[in-house]
Amino acid sequence: MSTSRLREILKTFRRNPLGVVGVSILCAFLFVTVFADVISPYDPYERVGKPFEKPSTTHLLGTNDIGQDLLSEMIHGARISLGLGFVAATIAMTIGTVVGVVAGYAGGIVDTILMRMVDIVLVIPFLPLMILLAALLGPSFWNLVLVLSVIIWARPARVIRAQVLSLKERGHVVAARSTGGTVAHILFHHVIPAVLPLSLAQLILATRTTILIEASLSFLGLGDPISKSWGTILYYAQARSAFLTGAWLWWILPPGLLISAAVLGFAFTGYALEETVNPRLRGRR
Amino acid sequence: MNKRILVLGLALALLITGIPILVHAAGTIRIAAHLDSLNLTPFNYVTGTPGYRKMTLVYDSLLYGDADNIPQPWLAETAELSEDGLLWTFVLREGITWHDGEPFTAYDVKFTFEYYLEYTGAGRFTGPIARAVDRVWAYDDRTVKIYLKQEEPAFRFDLTDIPILPRHIWKDITDPDNALDVSVTVGTGPYKLVEWREAEIYRFEANHGYFMGEPYFDTVIMPVILDSTALFTALKVGEIDAATLSVSAELVAEFEAVDGLEVIAGPGYRSLTLKMNNGIPPFDDVEFRQAVAYAIDSQDLVDTIQLGYAALGNMGYFHPATPWFNPEAEQYEQDFAAANALLDGLGYLDVDGDGMREYPDGSELSFPILCRAGTAQRTRSAEIISDWLAEVGLDFPAQPMEWTAQVGLFWPDFNVRNGRDYGLGIWGWSPPAMFTPWGPIEMVHSDPDYGWLNIQGFADPDMDALCDDILATSDQAELEILIDEFQVLMADGVPFVTLFYADVIFAYWADAHDQWVFRKGEGIHDKLSMIDMEG
Numbered sequence: 001m002s003t004s005r006l007r008e009i010l011k012t013f014r015r016n017p018l019g020v021v022g023v024s025i026l027c028a029f030l031f032v033t034v035f036a037d038v039i040s041p042y043d044p045y046e047r048v049g050k051p052f053e054k055p056s057t058t059h060l061l062g063t064n065d066i067g068q069d070l071l072s073e074m075i076h077g078a079r080i081s082l083g084l085g086f087v088a089a090t091i092a093m094t095i096g097t098v099v100g101v102v103a104g105y106a107g108g109i110v111d112t113i114l115m116r117m118v119d120i121v122l123v124i125p126f127l128p129l130m131i132l133l134a135a136l137l138g139p140s141f142w143n144l145v146l147v148l149s150v151i152i153w154a155r156p157a158r159v160i161r162a163q164v165l166s167l168k169e170r171g172h173v174v175a176a177r178s179t180g181g182t183v184a185h186i187l188f189h190h191v192i193p194a195v196l197p198l199s200l201a202q203l204i205l206a207t208r209t210t211i212l213i214e215a216s217l218s219f220l221g222l223g224d225p226i227s228k229s230w231g232t233i234l235y236y237a238q239a240r241s242a243f244l245t246g247a248w249l250w251w252i253l254p255p256g257l258l259i260s261a262a263v264l265g266f267a268f269t270g271y272a273l274e275e276t277v278n279p280r281l282r283g284r285r
Numbered sequence: 286m287n288k289r290i291l292v293l294g295l296a297l298a299l300l301i302t303g304i305p306i307l308v309h310a311a312g313t314i315r316i317a318a319h320l321d322s323l324n325l326t327p328f329n330y331v332t333g334t335p336g337y338r339k340m341t342l343v344y345d346s347l348l349y350g351d352a353d354n355i356p357q358p359w360l361a362e363t364a365e366l367s368e369d370g371l372l373w374t375f376v377l378r379e380g381i382t383w384h385d386g387e388p389f390t391a392y393d394v395k396f397t398f399e400y401y402l403e404y405t406g407a408g409r410f411t412g413p414i415a416r417a418v419d420r421v422w423a424y425d426d427r428t429v430k431i432y433l434k435q436e437e438p439a440f441r442f443d444l445t446d447i448p449i450l451p452r453h454i455w456k457d458i459t460d461p462d463n464a465l466d467v468s469v470t471v472g473t474g475p476y477k478l479v480e481w482r483e484a485e486i487y488r489f490e491a492n493h494g495y496f497m498g499e500p501y502f503d504t505v506i507m508p509v510i511l512d513s514t515a516l517f518t519a520l521k522v523g524e525i526d527a528a529t530l531s532v533s534a535e536l537v538a539e540f541e542a543v544d545g546l547e548v549i550a551g552p553g554y555r556s557l558t559l560k561m562n563n564g565i566p567p568f569d570d571v572e573f574r575q576a577v578a579y580a581i582d583s584q585d586l587v588d589t590i591q592l593g594y595a596a597l598g599n600m601g602y603f604h605p606a607t608p609w610f611n612p613e614a615e616q617y618e619q620d621f622a623a624a625n626a627l628l629d630g631l632g633y634l635d636v637d638g639d640g641m642r643e644y645p646d647g648s649e650l651s652f653p654i655l656c657r658a659g660t661a662q663r664t665r666s667a668e669i670i671s672d673w674l675a676e677v678g679l680d681f682p683a684q685p686m687e688w689t690a691q692v693g694l695f696w697p698d699f700n701v702r703n704g705r706d707y708g709l710g711i712w713g714w715s716p717p718a719m720f721t722p723w724g725p726i727e728m729v730h731s732d733p734d735y736g737w738l739n740i741q742g743f744a745d746p747d748m749d750a751l752c753d754d755i756l757a758t759s760d761q762a763e764l765e766i767l768i769d770e771f772q773v774l775m776a777d778g779v780p781f782v783t784l785f786y787a788d789v790i791f792a793y794w795a796d797a798h799d800q801w802v803f804r805k806g807e808g809i810h811d812k813l814s815m816i817d818m819e820g
Contacts, residue, residue: 065661136687241535
């Protein structure tokens with residue numbers, strides 16, 4: 001990607017108010033993630049109070065069922081929830097991009113086989129599959145990453161394949177091909193650089209999905225109950241009757257809002273980026 | 286107009302929740318069950334709570350445990366054991382009929398014992414019969430004699446457990462495990478099962494004139510509510526009168542504050558333990574296991590996980606509320622220095638300076654503390670214990686796993702002969718293991734015929750010899766001495782660490798029913814609570 005194109009993308013992006021809001025939210029989360037140790041008042045893994053304490057000046061959001069500080073848990077939760085979401089989305093996007101580029105560029109039987117695989121992944125009922133996989137593999141960080149990436153890659157692969165199909169027939173690519181450029185040369189110099197911005201937009205949108213799924217899986221008890229993600233906080237809140245005791249106000253609402261905010265941040269950024277890199281979408285709002 | 290809106294609203298609520306709206310009628314009690322238990326025959330009720338006690342609403346046994354779990358005559362009016370301890374003679378009560386009107390006779394009893402031997406699907410009832418019974422004969426309509434293979438003091442308790450089947454129904458059933466129709470569910474018990482819709486509802490009707498006392502209710506409705514939050518919400522607002530699920534500790538204050546809702550708590554015999562695989566290093570060394578025991582603070586677990594609603598774990602295993610509890614057994618108060626000293630002495634030192642101990646040969650020492658995912662009590666216990674063990678330099682991180690997977694590692698096919706494949710983990714045993722003085726023997730005897738719950742592979746000749754003595758003793762005074770000794774040996778040998786026994790806590794609306802009987806160690810949902818034995 002040339003610098004002039006990058007500059008152009010940035011310029012269009014800045015004009016998109018939703019994108020700016022999205023990026024600001026993401027920056028705020030990035031800050032929290034990086035400085036979690038500094039910001040959080042306590043070590044989230046240490047039992048610093050009595051179980052089920054209500055919010056007070058010592059514990060702004062109270063304590064959880066074994067006396068760990070909830071605010072600190074939520075701050076550190078950003079690290080795990082966003083980190084896991086991002087890692088899973090990155091793996092999924094790598095698979096998706098490779099499949100999309102290969103299928104789109106190779107065409108023919110390769111395309112057919114790969115796209116039918118995509119179809120299969122897309123039509124499999126997504127929630128039961130996820131629950132089944134999570135239960136089979138057992139709860140751990142990397143298993144969750146695996147489950148998430150297995151489910152996410154198919155849709156972006158489709159989008160990227162479509163883009164490659166159109167790219168393949170563009171003048172400069174056709175020219176490169178007719179002058180005897182090798183497949184590798186064409187892919188790495190013309191096709192992949194052109195789809196990367198789209199991949200990036202898809203990556204950010206995929207992260208939104210993985211964060212949501214991680215939260216739901218963990219909430220259902222299928223995540224890793226030892227790692228302190230937002231979904232896990234919600235799981236323990238539910239398991240220890242927060243909805244009945246009134247503790248939902250400080251135990252369920254805040255992580256819920258955090259998840260919503262993160263998802264919104266990624267969604268806004270992703271859509272804005274998609275519009276920017278895909279001119280056909282630009283005037284549609 | 287308003288009425289129409291109300292009806293519409295109710296219909297909508299029904300549509301959305303799928304939980305039938307239950308109207309409280311006179312003579313009716315609504316008890317929510319937290320699990321479905323199939324059609325409640327002895328072959329198909331779902332083991333554990335609430336299935337077993339629901340089954341005993343319909344079925345009776347020759348004897349039945351009273352609130353203190355002491356066997357009392359039930360279907361049998363008298364039960365006598367001969368001097369040599371080999372021949373039981375039962376005289377059945379007169380005039381008992383099955384729910385379908387057929388008379389209940391001694392031939393049903395004989396048939397039942399033979400049927401459980403032939404069809405082993407109800408292993409819980411087959412086991413004791415196969416082990417203890419030589420033969421059964423019906424002397425006349427009301428007299429049954431059972432001849433035992435050997436002296437079996439424990440058999441008296443087995444008799445409280447074995448539900449008697451109607452011969453006229455089961456003689457034609459050759460596949461009892463799949464006899465899942467309600468029409469099969471015919472017993473002599475105080476309530477007849479008239480309706481069961483899977484995972485939805487049970488409806489019982491009174492068996493008026495029941496021989497042990499008149500049923501308190503004409504109708505017992507048991508909606509199945511699987512989600513605990515939904516269940517406790519329904520209880521709190523009075524949509525149901527009671528629930529079979531033990532109330533979580535954090536809800537006790539909440540429920541006590543509700544006018545008319547009573548909370549009753551008592552000792553629970555369900556134990557939570559830390560199992561260690563005694564067959565592999567480092568856990569094959571008793572001093573290592575003792576060091577682990579020294580790292581654990583049972584009181585802190587009780588206060589944190591159960592908010593005080595639990596009894597401290599007894600390293601001799603018996604719950605302090607049982608008549609067999611021996612306070613003299615070593616209890617291993619938390620003592621990091623003692624744990625460190627033991628580990629140092631064994632040569633488990635931190636040679637590479639990472640803060641965690643290695644094996645004496647210098648290789649990495651690390652095991653996950655396996656625990657059942659989806660049970661906050663267990664994952665939290667594992668987390669806390671893992672922190673304590675790290676304090677004494679043991680790298681044992683908590684690792685939740687799916688329940689069937691954990692069973693597969695700890696107790697493959699529920700048969701200890703298949704060995705085990707784990708280091709350590711959180712495990713619980715249900716209350717019946719403590720109803721008799723013989724129960725815990727099943728957890729430590731090295732012979733799988735006796736130690737069929739010995740899932741940690743504990744093997745100690747002294748313990749085996751003591752267990753054999755206990756099993757052979759019919760003298761009460763001697764038995765008590767031996768059981769005391771058993772607990773001392775348990776505590777010294779540390780086959781596993783008993784963490785705590787969670788109290789059982791139940792909430793109910795007193796205006797619906799206030800004659801609950803609390804079965805020691807188990808709770809109020811029992812046949813004894815549902816019939817008027819005084820009247």
